[in-house]
Amino acid sequence: xxxxxxxxxxxxxxxxxxxxxxxxxxxxxxxxxxxxxxxxxxxxxxxxxxxxxxxxxxxxxxxxxxxxxxxxxxxxxxxxxxxxxxxxxxxxxxxxxxxxxxxxxxxxxxxxxxxxxxxxxxxxxxxxxxxxxxxxxxxxxxxxxxxxxxxxxxxxxxxxxxxxxxxxxxxxxxxxxxxxxxxxxxxxxxxxxxxxxxxxxxxxxxxxxxxxxxxxxxxxxxxxxxxxxxxxxxxxxxxxxxxxxxxxxxxxxxxxxxxxxxxxxxxxxxxxxxxxxxxxxxxxxxxxxxxxxxxxxxxxxxxxxxxxxxxxxxxxxxxxxxxxxxxxxxxxxxxxxxxxxxxxxxxxxxxxxxxxxxxxxxxxxxxxxxxxxxxxxxxxxxxxxxxxxxxxxxxxxxxxxxxxxxxxxxxxxxxxxxxxxxxxxxxxxxxxxxxxxx
Amino acid sequence: xxxxxxxxxxxxxxxxxxxxxxxxxxxxxxxxxxxxxxxxxxxxxxxxxxxxxxxxxxxxxxxxxxxxxxxxxxxxxxxxxxxxxxxxxxxxxxxxxxxxxxxxxxxxxxxxxxxxxxxxxxxxxxxxxxxxxxxxxxxxxxxxxxxxxxxxxxxxxxxxxxxxxxxxxxxxxxxxxxxxxxxxxxxxxxxxxxxxxxxxxxxxxxxxxxxxxxxxxxxxxxxxxxxxxxxxxxxxxxxxxxxxxxxxxxxxxxxxxxxxxxxxxxxxxxxxxxxxxxxxxxxxxxxxxxxxxxxxxxxxxxxxxxxxxxxxxxxxxxxxxxxxxxxxxxxxxxxxxxxxxxxxxxxxxxxxxxxxxxxxxx
Numbered sequence: 001x002x003x004x005x006x007x008x009x010x011x012x013x014x015x016x017x018x019x020x021x022x023x024x025x026x027x028x029x030x031x032x033x034x035x036x037x038x039x040x041x042x043x044x045x046x047x048x049x050x051x052x053x054x055x056x057x058x059x060x061x062x063x064x065x066x067x068x069x070x071x072x073x074x075x076x077x078x079x080x081x082x083x084x085x086x087x088x089x090x091x092x093x094x095x096x097x098x099x100x101x102x103x104x105x106x107x108x109x110x111x112x113x114x115x116x117x118x119x120x121x122x123x124x125x126x127x128x129x130x131x132x133x134x135x136x137x138x139x140x141x142x143x144x145x146x147x148x149x150x151x152x153x154x155x156x157x158x159x160x161x162x163x164x165x166x167x168x169x170x171x172x173x174x175x176x177x178x179x180x181x182x183x184x185x186x187x188x189x190x191x192x193x194x195x196x197x198x199x200x201x202x203x204x205x206x207x208x209x210x211x212x213x214x215x216x217x218x219x220x221x222x223x224x225x226x227x228x229x230x231x232x233x234x235x236x237x238x239x240x241x242x243x244x245x246x247x248x249x250x251x252x253x254x255x256x257x258x259x260x261x262x263x264x265x266x267x268x269x270x271x272x273x274x275x276x277x278x279x280x281x282x283x284x285x286x287x288x289x290x291x292x293x294x295x296x297x298x299x300x301x302x303x304x305x306x307x308x309x310x311x312x313x314x315x316x317x318x319x320x321x322x323x324x325x326x327x328x329x330x331x332x333x334x335x336x337x338x339x340x341x342x343x344x345x346x347x348x349x350x351x352x353x354x355x356x357x358x359x360x361x362x363x364x365x366x367x368x369x370x371x372x373x374x375x376x377x378x379x380x381x382x383x384x385x386x387x388x389x390x391x392x393x394x395x396x397x398x399x400x401x402x403x404x405x406x407x408x409x410x411x412x413x414x415x416x417x418x419x420x421x422x423x424x425x426x427x428x429x430x431x432x433x434x435x436x437x438x
Numbered sequence: 439x440x441x442x443x444x445x446x447x448x449x450x451x452x453x454x455x456x457x458x459x460x461x462x463x464x465x466x467x468x469x470x471x472x473x474x475x476x477x478x479x480x481x482x483x484x485x486x487x488x489x490x491x492x493x494x495x496x497x498x499x500x501x502x503x504x505x506x507x508x509x510x511x512x513x514x515x516x517x518x519x520x521x522x523x524x525x526x527x528x529x530x531x532x533x534x535x536x537x538x539x540x541x542x543x544x545x546x547x548x549x550x551x552x553x554x555x556x557x558x559x560x561x562x563x564x565x566x567x568x569x570x571x572x573x574x575x576x577x578x579x580x581x582x583x584x585x586x587x588x589x590x591x592x593x594x595x596x597x598x599x600x601x602x603x604x605x606x607x608x609x610x611x612x613x614x615x616x617x618x619x620x621x622x623x624x625x626x627x628x629x630x631x632x633x634x635x636x637x638x639x640x641x642x643x644x645x646x647x648x649x650x651x652x653x654x655x656x657x658x659x660x661x662x663x664x665x666x667x668x669x670x671x672x673x674x675x676x677x678x679x680x681x682x683x684x685x686x687x688x689x690x691x692x693x694x695x696x697x698x699x700x701x702x703x704x705x706x707x708x709x710x711x712x713x714x715x716x717x718x719x720x721x722x723x724x725x726x727x728x729x730x731x732x733x734x735x736x737x738x739x740x741x742x743x744x745x746x747x748x749x750x751x752x753x754x755x756x757x758x759x760x761x762x763x764x765x766x767x768x769x770x771x772x773x774x775x776x777x778x779x780x781x782x783x784x785x786x787x788x789x790x791x792x793x794x795x796x797x798x799x800x
Contacts, residue, residue: 060658168746198496198685203729203742225658228688228731232740255733269663270733271688273715277734278692283667284660287628329614336618343605343617346596363615 011086012187012219013049013072013105018042018081020064020071024292037292041067043243044081049187054213054220056234056251058227058266062288064243065223069189072221073105074098085187103133106180110192112172116164122175123160126150129182146182153178153208170201177208187219194229206233227270231255236420239263242291242299245414249421259423262300285325285366289332298426301407302328308426308434310404314373317437320405322365323376327403329364330387330395337388357384376402406432456527457484458679459508459647464521466500466507473751477503477516479703485647490673490680492694492711494687494726498747500703501683505649508681509548510538525647544574547640551652553632557624561590564620567604567639568594574643577603607638610675611668630661637668644676651683666693687730691715696786699723702748702758709787719780719789721766722759757792765793 020042041064049055059065070076072083074090082091090101109115116125126146127139136142147157153174164172173193180188190209194202210233213220222233230237231251238248239262247260258264265282272278284303289295295302309320329335340359344351361369361377361384369377379402386395412424426432466478477500485491495501506512508523510530523530525546530538542548550556558566569589572581577599579585594601601620608616611634624632633653640648650669654662670693673680682694690697690711697714699707699722707720718724725743745762755761760770770792778795781787789795 060660170746198747199687200496200725200729200743201746203731203740204744206731207740207742226731227659228733231733232731265660267733269660271662271666271686271692272733273688273691273727273730274732274734275691275712275715277732281663281667283664287630287661288658334615334618336615339618339621340615343596347602359617360615363617 010050011048011084012051013047013221014084014087015045015047015072016082016084018045018047018068018071018083019079020067020076021079039291040064040243040294041291042071042078043294045240045243045245047238047245047248049219049221051219052213052217053235054222054233056222056224056230056237057240058224058230058237059240060225060266060288062291063240064291065225065240066191068240069107069191069221069223073107073189074101099133103183104186106183106185106188108173108176108180108188108190108193110195112169112176112196113164115176116172116179118164121161121163122150122155122167122178125164125175126178126182129179133183135183146178149178149182150175152212153181154204168201169197170204173197173205174208177205177212181212181216184216185218187221189221189223191223192225193222195224195226202229209233227267239266242288242294244299244424246300246425247421247423249417249423250419253418253421257417257421259417259421259428260300260425261304261306261427263423265305286328295408297406297408297410298412298424301405302332304407306427306437307405307407310406314376317435319372319376320403322367323372323380324403324405325365326361326380326383327399330383330399335360335364335384335387337390341388353385353388356388357381360384360387406434458487458526459483459485459681460522460524460527461504461508462522462524464504464507464523465519466503466512466516467519468516470751475750476703476753477750478507479750480521481700481703481705483698483705485679485681487646487679488673488677489695490670490682490693492690492697493681493683493700494685494690494697495700496685496726496747498702498750499700500750501700502651504700505548505651505681505683509542509546509649510535511542540574543570543640543645544643545646547643547645547648549633549636549640549648549650549653551655553629553636553656554624556636557632559624562593562621562623563627563635564601564604564608565589565594567607567620567635567642568598568600570639571600571603571642575603603642604638607642608635610641610672611635611638613638629657630664633657633661633665634668637665637672641672641676641678645678647679647681649681649683652685653682654689655684655686662689669693687715687726688732699726702753703750704758704790706759706791707787707789709781709785713781713785713787717781717787719787719794720759720791721763721793723789725762725764757790767793 022039022041024037024039045068057065057068067076071078074093078091082089085101123146126149127142130136130142136145147160150159151157155171155174194205197205224230234251236250237254238245241262247263258267265284268279268282282305286303289302301307305321307321307324309317313320337356340356341351344355361380383395383398406426412426414422414424415429416422417428427434461481461483464478464481468475468477481504493501507518571577572579579598579600605616605620608620613619613631613634627635654665669680684690694711697711698705701722707723718727728741729743731740743762748758755771756774757770760766773792775790775792777788777790780789780795
């Protein structure tokens with residue numbers, strides 16, 4: 001390891017405004033007309049990983065956490081931003097230029113069997129990266145080192161000649177770990193390394209990773225969807241939603257004092273064994289929006305239970321959330337007057353746009369429209385009527401005008417809560433006072 | 439929701455005296471080239487009316503095969519070699535395939551892990567639910583082959599009872615805009631919505647027992663929370679018993695009334711959920727709980743269970759957990775463990791471990 005002692009030697013990996021977008025357009029026509037759209041898988045992420053620490057990136061499927069891991073290792077060429085390894089820029093390096101860095105930056109994958117060559121013995125798998133990076137004095141020395149490694153990860157030296165499919169899932173993952181460690185890396189990116197394993201085996205691998213980290217002073221970027229695992233293994237946590245970090249904090253701080261509403265609902269959704277540990281569950285509405293054209297402002301606003309109402313909102317926050325769901329559905333093109341009309345027509349003789357509008361409103365908000373402030377309910381009904389008459393543009397204009405929110409208008413900035421605890425939510429921003437809840 | 443209240447309120451009480459489902463000494467085996475795999479090896483399981491029973495175990499414990507055995511859908515060459523399965527006191531093993539088919543999707547229904555593989559990709563969601571309703575409930579509408587083929591081409595009449603019921607069910611599982619969503623194909627649904635649609639279909643005929651095999655394993659945790667809430671709510675609304683099969687202890691702890699822990703083809707411990715998790719008595723259950731990462735702050739270290747799940751061919755030792763068990767003695771390898779009461783008096787808490795309960799030395 002490096003013997004430098006200044007602060008920069010502490011930082012192993014740094015990413016600044018890292019972006020990875022995937023172009024979905026197919027063919028020339030799409031490109032000329034701008035069709036197809038762009039998946040913003042990673043959209044402006046800043047992170048640091050220090051010597052010997054584990055940074056966990058947690059998020060639901062589709063939030064971009066795996067793409068982030070790959071972009072950091074230059075397996076995807078980033079669209080924008082930069083990645084530095086111990087101060088050296090590695091963004092956009094070619095395969096050859098990247099090679100010396102690869103020795104220091106290794107990866108462990110989710111599916112151990114799929115990431116091991118089925119035609120190579122475990123010995124070959126572990127020795128191959130050593131040969132590439134010129135580790136060891138010849139074949140015999142490499143074999144000896146590989147045997148030691150296998151024993152170190154809880155396998156036997158006699159396993160050298162076996163094939164991956166002769167092992168159980170947990171043992172395969174141990175081989176994956178041995179292969180990554182074969183080149184004595186500095187930083188490991190572990191992408192859901194225990195998600196495919198049974199819980200008793202998962203604990204074995206988690207403990208192994210922790211032991212090795214201590215022994216080798218490894219830095220780890222641990223990507224997972226499982227908050228319980230995060231709690232077990234991480235020093236710091238970054239919560240990711242739709243390509244962005246919404247909250248970053250030291251692990252205990254995050255679990256004890258979560259600030260972002262997404263983190264809170266994610267935490268509350270984790271099932272718990274101990275009845276005392278259960279908290280009131282915040283059930284989120286709907287599912288994660290598409291990363292093609294993600295929502296404006298705060299990306300979580302479409303599902304956020306504590307979205308901020310406009311200053312002149314006549315009702316309480318709860319009624320705003322209820323009404324706002326109507327706007328979300330309309331924006332996402334989920335209101336289908338034709339289907340409603342067809343169904344109504346099958347059930348009765350006469351169908352008026354009035355009736356369709358009524359149905360659209362009832363079907364798209366939770367609870368009854370009667371719980372809303374009366375002029376809001378009325379305005380919503382009129383908007384739904386516009387939808388029923390096919391005037392979608394006007395309906396959208398109207399709903400945006402009637403149901404605005406600072407959470408849609410402005411992107412929340414990263415606000416420091418305490419120390420290293422940072423969250424991106426208007427509600428934690430002291431410069432944007434929002435009426436508190438309750 | 440109010441439109442779909444249970445029609446079974448006036449059910450006679452004589453039935454409730456016997457368990458809804460009673461499985462006794464069930465054995466299901468798969469002959470293979472290397473020997474016979476005893477996937478389910480002498481299992482007893484009972485489910486009372488209106489309760490959620492958990493069946494928890496790691497992969498390869500035989501929990502899914504147990505479910506398939508109850509449903510009569512064990513894949514070839516597997517077969518049930520011994521034991522009895524009774525639903526409402528009637529033996530399912532003696533029923534013909536046609537009778538079983540009438541039961542499945544009717545009073546006995548199921549939800550699987552991967553909703554995309556269990557929904558028909560070529561039919562709209564509403565169509566599939568309506569078909570189930572027509573096949574199992576007398577809602578008018580012929581189910582003859584020509585009539586069904588015609589429907590597959592032109593679609594179910596939107597004013598038919600079956601279609602209305604499909605929309606009601608989608609509404610019951612809280613799919614927004616059910617009229618519009620009913621005409622969507624499964625690929626147009628998100629993962630969580632597909633699983634909701636599967637549940638809607640499974641519940642459309644008001645089953646007495648719903649078998650849910652890893653229903654939330656493929657879903658994100660926020661969606662999982664939605665689906666589990668949904669299952670609990672639907673249990674109350676439809677008065678359906680649920681057998682919830684999962685590997686996730688925390689899901690079981692939060693959702694189930696009673697829990698069965700399965701290991702290598704056998705049930706090793708059963709108790710009420712609260713009792714089981716506060717006072718686990720089988721070393722395997724203890725090991726599982728100790729190795730599960732938890733959010734509660736008091737947990738410092740994970741204690742994994744050493745070793746791996748055994749191959750279920752010719753397990754040469756009596757207690758299947760003995761080689762991995764930190765407490766095992768020579769006796770454990772030689773003497774078949776029997777079920778013993780291990781909880782405080784009054785609790786139905788049994789564990790199959792020689793070292794626990796009366797006669798145990800711990």
